[in-house]
Amino acid sequence: MNHSFDAIIVGAGQAGPPLAGRLTAAGQRVALVERQLFGGTCVNTGCMPTKTLIASARAAHVVRRAAEFGVQIAGNLAMDMQVVKARKDKVTLDARHGVESWLKGMAGCTVFEGHARFESARSLRVGDALLSAERIFLNVGGRASIPELPGIHEVPYLTNTSMMALAELPRHLVIVGGSYIGLEFAQMYRRFGSAVTVVERGPRTISREDAEVSSAVQAILEREGIAFHLNADSIRFARRGSDIAVGTTAGAEVVGSHLLVAVGRRPNTDDLALDKAGVALDARGYIAVDEQLQTNVPGIYALGDCNGRGAFTHTAYNDFEIVAANLLDGANRKLSERIDTYALYIDPPLGRVGLSPAQARKAGHGVRIGMRPMARVGRAVEKAETDGFMQIVVDAQTQAILGATILGVGGDEAIHSILDMMAAKAPYPVLQQAMHIHPTVAELIPTLLGELKP
Numbered sequence: 001m002n003h004s005f006d007a008i009i010v011g012a013g014q015a016g017p018p019l020a021g022r023l024t025a026a027g028q029r030v031a032l033v034e035r036q037l038f039g040g041t042c043v044n045t046g047c048m049p050t051k052t053l054i055a056s057a058r059a060a061h062v063v064r065r066a067a068e069f070g071v072q073i074a075g076n077l078a079m080d081m082q083v084v085k086a087r088k089d090k091v092t093l094d095a096r097h098g099v100e101s102w103l104k105g106m107a108g109c110t111v112f113e114g115h116a117r118f119e120s121a122r123s124l125r126v127g128d129a130l131l132s133a134e135r136i137f138l139n140v141g142g143r144a145s146i147p148e149l150p151g152i153h154e155v156p157y158l159t160n161t162s163m164m165a166l167a168e169l170p171r172h173l174v175i176v177g178g179s180y181i182g183l184e185f186a187q188m189y190r191r192f193g194s195a196v197t198v199v200e201r202g203p204r205t206i207s208r209e210d211a212e213v214s215s216a217v218q219a220i221l222e223r224e225g226i227a228f229h230l231n232a233d234s235i236r237f238a239r240r241g242s243d244i245a246v247g248t249t250a251g252a253e254v255v256g257s258h259l260l261v262a263v264g265r266r267p268n269t270d271d272l273a274l275d276k277a278g279v280a281l282d283a284r285g286y287i288a289v290d291e292q293l294q295t296n297v298p299g300i301y302a303l304g305d306c307n308g309r310g311a312f313t314h315t316a317y318n319d320f321e322i323v324a325a326n327l328l329d330g331a332n333r334k335l336s337e338r339i340d341t342y343a344l345y346i347d348p349p350l351g352r353v354g355l356s357p358a359q360a361r362k363a364g365h366g367v368r369i370g371m372r373p374m375a376r377v378g379r380a381v382e383k384a385e386t387d388g389f390m391q392i393v394v395d396a397q398t399q400a401i402l403g404a405t406i407l408g409v410g411g412d413e414a415i416h417s418i419l420d421m422m423a424a425k426a427p428y429p430v431l432q433q434a435m436h437i438h439p440t441v442a443e444l445i446p447t448l449l450g451e452l453k454p
């Protein structure tokens with residue numbers, strides 16, 4: 001069957017559904033294709049389920065510390081992993097059904113459930129249906145990358161996706177990959193009560209961060225009892241009875257009951273028949289896009305994780321906003337105008353915006369830096385959560401705020417105070433002179449700016 005539309009959207013992740021909303025509201029006839037779960041990674045196997053599980057893990061952590069706050073609890077703490085999973089499943093399912101029913105009830109939007117493959121630059125096949133349109137938007141996301149490491153196919157391994165079905169407490173969870181996914185799961189399962197070991201090939205965890213952030217994060221996690229094997233240059237896997245042995249360095253191995261592989265993600269670009277449309281990939285296999293998110297083929301756009309220009313829900317959503325504004329509102333928004341920002345949801349969280357000190361120096365800025373341990377932040381002291389530090393980097397000549405790091409309680413929220421000033425292109429004295437609410441973490445940001453050092 002042939003179907004003609006004004007636009008085809010492939011993928012119901014973070015950019016596709018809101019784009020369908022804007023295009024149909026503008027009177028366009030839209031086809032939206034989803035092959036698996038509405039809401040994509042964030043809703044089903046990424047942000048939402050992990051942050052829900054992290055909330056359960058934090059509850060356990062707070063209970064363990066109860067006596068410090070004068071709260072006496074009789075008996076031992078016990079996790080009911082069935083309840084933990086059921087709570088996570090409900091949050092995920094509610095969100096998935098919300099996206100699905102929104103799209104299926106959207107006037108002007110026809111939903112096709114199946115795998116889409118290009119037949120030409122203007123058409124895609126989904127099962128028996130051949131869809132054609134002048135504009136095609138790819139929001140196909142990515143999946144866990146599983147490299148051909150020695151022995152990987154001889155052992156049962158988990159990814160962020162299969163972790164979602166786990167309803168038991170691993171005796172010993174070994175996590176290969178010490179970055180965002182690995183560290184969030186590491187602390188979560190340690191707090192649930194598992195022994196946890198992180199095996200990382202590089203010399204430090206979260207290697208995109210400055211070394212002082214990596215070491216502070218590792219120290220926080222080690223204090224909770226998580227073991228780290230860094231510089232693991234002999235990663236290999238073997239069965240040991242019902243357990244799994246993970247080779248780390250020459251002659252050394254870690255044996256655990258469960259294995260999570262979290263060594264990065266790859267885009268879902270290999271099964272789209274992009275060659276039939278002539279869409280070019282970059283060297284890493286991501287769909288190459290210009291400042292407006294358009295591919296080398298006019299009329300075909302790529303949004304979200306599949307374009308390699310961001311790897312977060314907010315970057316996927318921002319891609320949607322740029323495309324919608326340019327196509328429907330006559331704007332000229334550009335990808336390069338957005339400011340990098342994200343959080344790592346260990347507890348306390350790591351909030352990041354813009355350049356780190358090392359990145360700023362590398363980019364040629366003369367820098368001044370404000371730095372304060374959370375132990376000198378009243379709000380953190382009151383809450384007895386004094387791990388971490390806050391740090392801000394400004395340009396010594398222009399007074400522009402270049403970036404900031406808040407590793408500490410409330411860091412994921414407080415960082416927005418700095419992000420928004422950067423978006424407004426305000427020089428740092430504007431933020432320094434703002435009166436902030438006491439007692440908050442953010443109230444120390446003006447203080448930090450009064451303590452800048454070269």
Ligand SMILES: Cc1cc2nc3c(=O)[nH]c(=O)nc-3n(C[C@H](O)[C@H](O)[C@H](O)COP(=O)(O)OP(=O)(O)OC[C@H]3O[C@@H](n4cnc5c(N)ncnc54)[C@H](O)[C@@H]3O)c2cc1C
Binds near residue numbers: 014037038045140345
């Ligand atoms: C464990 C984990 C935790 C995370 N935590 C956070 C976090 O806290 N904060 C944050 O900002 N980001 C987080 N992320 C990243 C975030 O989930 C992703 O950046 C985001 O979901 C990307 O959205 P997207 O729309 O690009 O793609 P996706 O959400 O992956 O959506 C793509 C959709 O396209 C569909 N699809 C693919 N190919 C086809 C095809 N050929 N035909 C039809 N349909 C197709 C897929 O089924 C999928 O539904 C996390 C990721 C993981 C894995």
Ligand SMILES: NC(=O)c1ccc[n+]([C@@H]2O[C@H](COP(=O)([O-])OP(=O)(O)OC[C@H]3O[C@@H](n4cnc5c(N)ncnc54)[C@H](O)[C@@H]3O)[C@@H](O)[C@H]2O)c1
Binds near residue numbers: 201207263342343
């Ligand atoms: N809070 C958040 O926003 C959040 C949370 C989780 C994931 N995410 C997104 O998901 C993406 C993927 O996260 P990730 O942690 O899987 O990947 P990553 O690319 O950030 O890190 C992969 C890690 O695995 C290590 N590694 C690679 N090969 C290895 C090997 N053979 N043996 C041992 N270690 C190896 C790397 O050195 C690196 O530390 C992130 O880029 C992020 O955008 C975001």
